[in-house]
Amino acid sequence: MPDRAAGHAVIVEGAEAPGRFVLVCEHASNHFPARWGDLGLDAAARAAHIAWDPGALGLAQGLAAHLDAVLVRATTSRVIYDLNRPPHAPGAMPVRSEIYDIPGNHALPATERRARTEALYLPFHAALDAQIARRLAQGIAPVLVTVHSFTPVFNGVARAVELGVIHDADPRYAKAIAAEARAQTGLNVQINAPYSAADGVTHTLARHATPIGLPHVMLELRNDLIATPAAQQAMATQLAPLLRAALTRTEETP
């Protein structure tokens, strides 16, 4: 059973999993708890990519199974709090996302920003801290992989990239994954696309991997490639060995 810690703000699957990989899915859910309501979004907006990363959770769970990994995942829509942003970032509680206005986030009082931060951001990152720290204490060297998806068309422009491989300060593991993925798959693979650390999208990596020098990557899959459970599992089966091979390559290179 997953551990629904801290009032359901986060779920940890496989807390005692023996592998080195620590998987994270900050945008796993488009659930809108009653406490916050629907923020004025209609059903179509709540199902769209602005509310979550469609397909990312199934992919992350598939990767976790292949890699004997723990998975730390969100339970609540990113438009209530985007767990991959610090509390002062405009994108943490966005008033607008792509073509969608988010009425329930307009003119948020400081008390409400603080309440969401305490209810969602802090427990999520504390749970992730705990998973990493436990492994470090026990002599296991963690590898941090965050799993995301992106929309094929953004602001009316089609995106050619299919697998984006994004890094924070240390590019080595991301570059090794890109090299493996280009050699082993037919995917259009790009580093730091469709966005990069300069866009403020690597907060989880910057908080948890960079300060202690962990190998890290943010995987971004175009969501049309992982639209069904079968496609998510197939992608996990394809990517898991690449993640292992790239780690070996990274750690063998002086």
Added chain:
Amino acid sequence: MPDRAAGHAVIVEGAEAPGRFVLVCEHASNHFPARWGDLGLDAAARAAHIAWDPGALGLAQGLAAHLDAVLVRATTSRVIYDLNRPPHAPGAMPVRSEIYDIPGNHALPATERRARTEALYLPFHAALDAQIARRLAQGIAPVLVTVHSFTPVFNGVARAVELGVIHDADPRYAKAIAAEARAQTGLNVQINAPYSAADGVTHTLARHATPIGLPHVMLELRNDLIATPAAQQAMATQLAPLLRAALTRTEETP
């Protein structure tokens, strides 16, 4: 009343303090809780600088009063767990410190390293995370200041430095403090002395300040200058205005 959260692993004084400064004292205490015993150290070793930073807590409390700041402080000796080190660092649970052997830390099993990490490291840093995140959510820009002391004689060598000003990735605030302190005091002020980030002593700064770009500094006072409560208060009265002036200088410089 201070908030003795999480089984007394950390004390937060002034959680709702209105100022921008967030003060931290990782080595505030030479308390050895019964759970861990004395680790085989005699009374002299438990009172020495290897067990804590003498004078640092009084200085930090004085600074907190002057700066309307919150203070996050440890309750347990650094030789049980050094809260300024990640769980995989040898110094987190050191087997030796300067001239002292620490018998109770020899050949620690992974289960014990994990237990100390979960009991001491995780609650301390979660409490600090919470203090920073709350302020960010409410539109207050935090400034992280960790307060330490060092011994006048180390491995038989006398140290001339009296105030060490140490930084993690961004040197600006530390350099401004050093400039103010040289102009306003008679102290021997040195940047990144008696040690620096390269020695692994900036973990708290690297975890909490650098990932989100907070102004930060680690203050190191030679402990003979803050040996009494009166000396600690006098030093706080001298340093607090410097910390404010240096912040203004840092933020006014493009």
